[in-house]
Amino acid sequence: MFAHIRQRLLFNTVIKYGKQKGYSSTLAVSEVKSEVKSEAEDVTEPIYPPVKDLSWKAQRKRNRQAWYDKIKGLETVEEKQFEINMPRYYGWKSLILKEHVIPYNALAHAQYYTRTHVVQESGLPAFYNNIVSTEQLDRMVQAVKSDIEDNIIFEHCIRRRDHEIPPDKFPLDENVKAHDRKIYMEEVISKALIHRINKTMLIHLAPENLHLLHAEVDFEPRLEASWFVGSLYPSTFRRLKRKSIEFMKDHADDPIDLPVQYIGQPVMHLRHKHPLREIIPLSDCENPALDVPTFKLNPGVLTYNFEKKHLTNIPGFWPGDESEFGLLSYHNCTYLQTRPEKYNDTSTALTVQAILSSYSWLLSQACYQGFSTFNDITYPLTTQTVITNGQWWSFFVYQLNTTLVHSEHADENPKRNICWVTEPIKLFDKIENEKVHGLNEEVLKTLIKFYMNVPEERTGVDLKPYLGKSVKVVADIEHDERRNWLEKQYKYLVNNRPRHRRTPEIYDWQKIYLIRFKTRPLDKKREPWQFGVKAYKRRLDDHCPPYIPRCLRGAKSPKMRQKGRFAKTYYP
Numbered sequence: 001m002f003a004h005i006r007q008r009l010l011f012n013t014v015i016k017y018g019k020q021k022g023y024s025s026t027l028a029v030s031e032v033k034s035e036v037k038s039e040a041e042d043v044t045e046p047i048y049p050p051v052k053d054l055s056w057k058a059q060r061k062r063n064r065q066a067w068y069d070k071i072k073g074l075e076t077v078e079e080k081q082f083e084i085n086m087p088r089y090y091g092w093k094s095l096i097l098k099e100h101v102i103p104y105n106a107l108a109h110a111q112y113y114t115r116t117h118v119v120q121e122s123g124l125p126a127f128y129n130n131i132v133s134t135e136q137l138d139r140m141v142q143a144v145k146s147d148i149e150d151n152i153i154f155e156h157c158i159r160r161r162d163h164e165i166p167p168d169k170f171p172l173d174e175n176v177k178a179h180d181r182k183i184y185m186e187e188v189i190s191k192a193l194i195h196r197i198n199k200t201m202l203i204h205l206a207p208e209n210l211h212l213l214h215a216e217v218d219f220e221p222r223l224e225a226s227w228f229v230g231s232l233y234p235s236t237f238r239r240l241k242r243k244s245i246e247f248m249k250d251h252a253d254d255p256i257d258l259p260v261q262y263i264g265q266p267v268m269h270l271r272h273k274h275p276l277r278e279i280i281p282l283s284d285c286e287n288p289a290l291d292v293p294t295f296k297l298n299p300g301v302l303t304y305n306f307e308k309k310h311l312t313n314i315p316g317f318w319p320g321d322e323s324e325f326g327l328l329s330y331h332n333c334t335y336l337q338t339r340p341e342k343y344n345d346t347s348t349a350l351t352v353q354a355i356l357s358s359y360s361w362l363l364s365q366a367c368y369q370g371f372s373t374f375n376d377i378t379y380p381l382t383t384q385t386v387i388t389n390g391q392w393w394s395f396f397v398y399q400l401n402t403t404l405v406h407s408e409h410a411d412e413n414p415k416r417n418i419c420w421v422t423e424p425i426k427l428f429d430k431i432e433n434e435k436v437h438g439l440n441e442e443v444l445k446t447l448i449k450f451y452m453n454v455p456e457e458r459t460g461v462d463l464k465p466y467l468g469k470s471v472k473v474v475a476d477i478e479h480d481e482r483r484n485w486l487e488k489q490y491k492y493l494v495n496n497r498p499r500h501r502r503t504p505e506i507y508d509w510q511k512i513y514l515i516r517f518k519t520r521p522l523d524k525k526r527e528p529w530q531f532g533v534k535a536y537k538r539r540l541d542d543h544c545p546p547y548i549p550r551c552l553r554g555a556k557s558p559k560m561r562q563k564g565r566f567a568k569t570y571y572p
Helices: 002-020 025-042 057-072 077-085 107-114 126-130 135-160 174-204 234-244 246-251 282-286 332-339 346-368 441-452 480-494 507-514
Strands: 092-098 116-118 217-220 221-230 256-264 268-272 303-310 324-330 380-390 392-400 417-421 431-432 435-437
Touching: 002 107, 057 077, 057 246, 077 346, 077 480, 107 116, 107 324, 116 346, 135 431, 135 435, 135 441, 174 268, 174 332, 174 441, 221 346, 234 246, 256 346, 268 392, 324 346, 332 346, 346 392, 346 417, 380 431, 380 441, 392 441
Parallel strands: 092 256, 116 417, 324 380
Antiparallel strands: 092 303, 217 268, 221 256, 268 324, 380 392, 392 417, 431 435
C-alpha cells in the first residue's frame, strides 16, 4: 500500500512538471515506472528504527554503556585509565581498603565486593596433587630443609637489628614502647625470613624448573587496584537529595555504584611472562552452587573510610613490562597482634586479606591486558598467595573469572571468582639454643608446589583483545609530543598528589547562615556553589592548558606563531 501511494504521487509530480518543461509525458511515465518498480523489488519490507525507552533510567543506562564502549575502544592501557578518571577532576569519592586494616566480621563484605566464592573444604585444589611426584617432592624437601633451618636461626638468633630501628619510631611510654617494638621487630624478621626462604627455593628449584630462571622478583612492590561495586543501598543523604528533585522522587531508593580503591603492602612478588594454568574451566564458575554472600549496607558500618582519589590499577610494575602475569605473592600478617583478643577471628581475617590482595593483584594485571571493571575478562587468571609472620603460614589459591561487579552485574552476573584456603600451619614450634625444634615439612611441600606450578603460554587465546594491534601502551606511540604528554600526565595521575588549589567545599558556617537560614543576603558571592557550579563533578580535562610565552612560540617563524598561546593536550 505504501509503495502504491508513493508511485501515484510520483506520477502526478513528474507528469505535471514534465509538461511545463516540454518533456514527453509518455517517456517520463515509463522512466518513473521502471525506477519505482526496481525500488519496490529492492525494498520488500519496510525497515523501522528501534523504539527506545525515553525514561530517565533507560537513558542513563544507554549513556553509561556508551561510556563503557568508549573505554573498550581505546588503544592503550594508560588511556583507558585516563577515561575511567575523566568524570572527576578531584578524584572519585572512593571506599578505601587497606591490606592491614581489616574490621571485625568483614568476610561477607569482601566476598560480595569481589564476587568471590570461598571453597568450604579447607586445603588446596586437587590440581596441586599432580604437579610433582611424591618421590621428587620428598627429595626436594630434604634438599632445602637444612638451609631453611639455617635461615630461621640466622634471622632470629644471629643477626643484630638494633641499628635497624629508627630512634623516633616508638613513643615515650615504656609499656607501649615495648609492645610496639616487639611487633615491629617481628615484622622486620618475618620480611627478612621471607626474602631468605625465597632465595633458597630459587637456588634449589631453578636448575630443574626453567620458568623460575625467567621469573621477576619485586621487593615491597606498589599494589593498587580499583573497581566499581553495584546494587548497594543508597545513603540517607543521597535518598534525601533525590527526593528534593522532582523527577527523581520515584528513584530515591534505587541502588548505587560505589568506587573502591585498594592499597596493598605485599612483601614480595614473583612474575612471569606467561600466566598460570587455570584451576577449573571458565564454564564451571557459573555453577549456582558457588554461593556468594550479600552485603549491600553502607561500608561505614564496618568502620571503613572514604577519600577522594584518582582510581589507579598498579600490579607492582608499569605498563609494557614483559613479565606481566603473577606467579606468587608473599604477604605479612603481624598486624594480627594489634587486633583485640575478643575478636578471635584470625582465620577469617587472613581469608579477607587473601581475597582482597589476590583479587586486586589479578584485577590490576587484567587492566594491563586491556580489560577493566566495565569490560569483563575473556579468560581466567590465577595466582598463588602466601601470608605469614615467619612462624605461621597460610596458603591461598585464587582464580579470577570475572571483573563485572558494577550496576546490576553485582547480583545478576552468573560468573564467580573462586578462592581456595588452607588453615594456618606452623613452620616450626620453637627456637632454643640456636636450634629449630619441630620443623614442619608439610609447609615446605606446599611451598615447593607453588614454585613448581609452571606457567604456560595460552595458544589460541587473544590475551589483549581490547588493545590496539600495534599500539598497546603509551610507549608504543610514534608521535613524540603525544607520547611524552601522555606519559607525564599518567605518572602525575597515579601519584594521587593533591591539586595545587584546594577542593571547593561548603563550610559549616555557610550551611547555617547562607543556605539554611539565609541571614546574610548582602554577602558577596565568591564560591562556585553560589553560582550553581557543582565543583565535585568537574571533568579531568576541564582546565586551562599551560600557557606558552611569546618568546617560546617562535616569533621569527610565522608557522610557530599560528600554534596559539596554550599548549596542546592529548586527553583520550
